[in-house]
Amino acid sequence: MSQPVTPRRTTRSSAGSASDPATPTSPSKSRPKSAPRRQLIPTAAAAAAAKEEEGEDERSTIDVLLEELPGRRAQASELLRLLAPAPALPLLLFGGASTGKTRALLLALRHIRPRPGRVAYAALRSLPSPRALFASLLSQISSTSSSSASSRQRVPDKPSDFVPALRDALAGLCAQGEAVYMVFDNLEVIRSWDKGSQLLALILRLHDLLRLPQVVLVYVSSATPDAYYSMTGSVEPNHIYFPDYTVDEVRDILMQGHPNPKLYSSFLSVALKPLFRVTRRVDELGAALEPLFRRYCEPLGDLKAVPDESIRRRLFEHIQPHLAVALNETFSVPMRVSVDQCKGGNSDVKANTKRQFGGRDNMSTELEFHMSVSAKYLLLSAFLASRNPATLDAALFDSTGGLDNHKRKRKSSQASMNMKDTMAEEMLMKGPGTFPLERLLAIFQCITSVSEDALSDVESPDTMNGSGMTGLMSDVLLQLSTLCNSNFLSKSRSCPLEGSARYRSNIDEDLALKVARSVSFPLSKYIYRR
């Protein structure tokens, strides 16, 4: 896969006459004026030189790093290039969930080998408040800083007090002249905090505010550089994009270090694609595939056996029904494990913090982890039924259940603008509408029939008989009552005229889009907009 490569920006060692980093606490006063700026961070350069001398060893550690990051070769090389020697600008790693940003960064830092205590890592998902963030960073820095005053200091409550406290704590470390890496992982979490936008702007301006060139700020986030830097007015950081993995990359990741690669590869050729349509997240896929692989191996006496064509066929037939069930089941990811493998150096600290992951974006995370595929489709159907006027159902779905763009276009061009405006206004005033069970089921059937049929890959061509869809429909009523109990839908009392209950969706468009994304359903095409 071709990856975008970020051109390297000026580094401190090459920056020459970049802005004066001197601060009251900086060692620059004692430095002879003629000293080149790169001497401020001699260890990075020295380490690089020492590493070069190591020759063979060095090459092999880079190879090891790249091997530990299948699908992220370009990003890993770029990380190494941009992290050492310490760059003049902050670095932003961005991309979707579970695209390996944290893993790549931790492995790269392990490779760079900053001295102990020279990485401060804030796992924002595990930090509940600004104060907890301040405390975490200050304690990590102060524990190694020689400044005894900074280790005794109070944890600031206000962001405005945090910056001087941080500078004070960092000054001790920077005086020793080496790079200090400060990482903010899952930066977007800050937005959800009280007055989060202000704090976020401040965190992103730390580079300007601290003016300590030895401090390398690394931001890890799902948001793009423009999203953050448009609000700070600061210079754009160096950035590295982590795109979603392709199915082949996920296969390489999952195959890593497997004791029986031939057997596992034949299993993945059957099981990975259908699950990949439900989620692209490596951690979720790993968790969902593990029990399936045990099932797959059941008919085998010897787990070390290399399966021939006839065994593969037998195993395929054995796993097929389990796969269909798994697609409709809960995904559960017990714990993030990547950082476990990043043992050694400073990454242990980070591993622990990362594993405490939980936190603030629970709602969407829980959804991704614990809602079955059919429940997701049902929720989407309910959202559409509440959101769209019933009169548009016929135009939105064709006779085979799909979205008939042509028909929809013709219809909408026939409808008068006035009618549309009134309808849209009414919808806005009334909020989400109620709908009967029959309409919900009709929409459910339509969208499940046109969605990228998640079950098609499970069925071999000669056994394709729609049994998967029957499975998807079979527990709909049960799912419906679960969704009502969990307050995603509400059920009103029976309508005196119709004599049956009506339902209403309680979720907003953002959440609906998130659910739709997780099953690759093009929801926005079905949402009525004026």
Ligand SMILES: Nc1ncnc2c1ncn2[C@@H]1O[C@H](COP(=O)(O)OP(=O)(O)OP(=O)(O)O)[C@@H](O)[C@H]1O
């Ligand atoms: N290239 C890879 N090789 C091996 N495992 C990987 C790779 N990429 C991701 N993973 C695994 O996927 C999970 C998530 O990875 P990681 O935490 O690095 O993603 P992330 O992009 O930081 O996610 P988020 O934005 O949600 O924090 C981890 O368990 C990690 O081990």
